[in-house]
Amino acid sequence: QKEVEQDPGPLSVPEGAIVSLNCTYSNSAFQYFMWYRQYSRKGPELLMYTYSSGNKEDGRFTAQVDKSSKYISLFIRDSQPSDSATYLCAMMGSSASKIIFGSGTRLSIRP
Amino acid sequence: ETGVTQTPRHLVMGMTNKKSLKCEQHLGHNAMYWYKQSAKKPLELMFVYNFKEQTENNSVPSRFSPECPNSSHLFLHLHTLQPEDSALYLCASSQDPGGWGETQYFGPGTRLLVL
DSSP, rough: OOOOOOOOOOEEEEETOOOOEEEOOOOOOOEEEEEEETTTOOOEEEEEESSSSSSETTTTEEEEEETTTTEEEEEEEOOOGOOOOEEEEESSSSSSSGOOOOOOOOEEEEE | SSSSEEOOEEEEETTTEEEEEEEEESSOOOOOEEEEETTTTOEEEEEEEEETTTEEESOTTTTTTEEETTTEEEEEEEEEEOGGGEEEEEEEEESSSSSSSSOOOEEEEEEEEEE
């Protein structure tokens, strides 16, 4: 079983829709949870991070962590074509050098 | 731009060639990383350097040889690669590698094709 599972997509939604991206994981030692966004021909950029369980909101983005279910989500409200990218979930335990990434979900927002 | 540059952006090499990838960070960070990103696979951490010292080597084959002459520069020397080594190689840096929620800044990557 992979440590982190993420649906690769592609996921295509109309502009303005609410997008839900998810990852599941198996290692209960993970404490920090991150979402990276990667545009085509660019490196990943950190979008949001959360510690332990709970929600975190930043503009149109909300990150949610449910440690009891080992499930994390990223919600994008009022999605825009500029949100079209690959979204990578990532998580780590005690050391930032041991970040485990999901395989990424390719998202396309249709105008 | 994230402050992390990588050259070359694209590289095609034969299995007997020797080549090097270069990464430079202009952020004053102390830690640098090499990752491998293959299609439909998660990013794989290859090496971590902290203050020029290698602190992680995730069972990477010896045909990949990293070098970190100072905190701003990181190289990945390649020799006798295999076609399955074709991937996007990403460099990243962070202030230091041990902090909680430490943000890593990624370069644009080098797209490598091994023939």
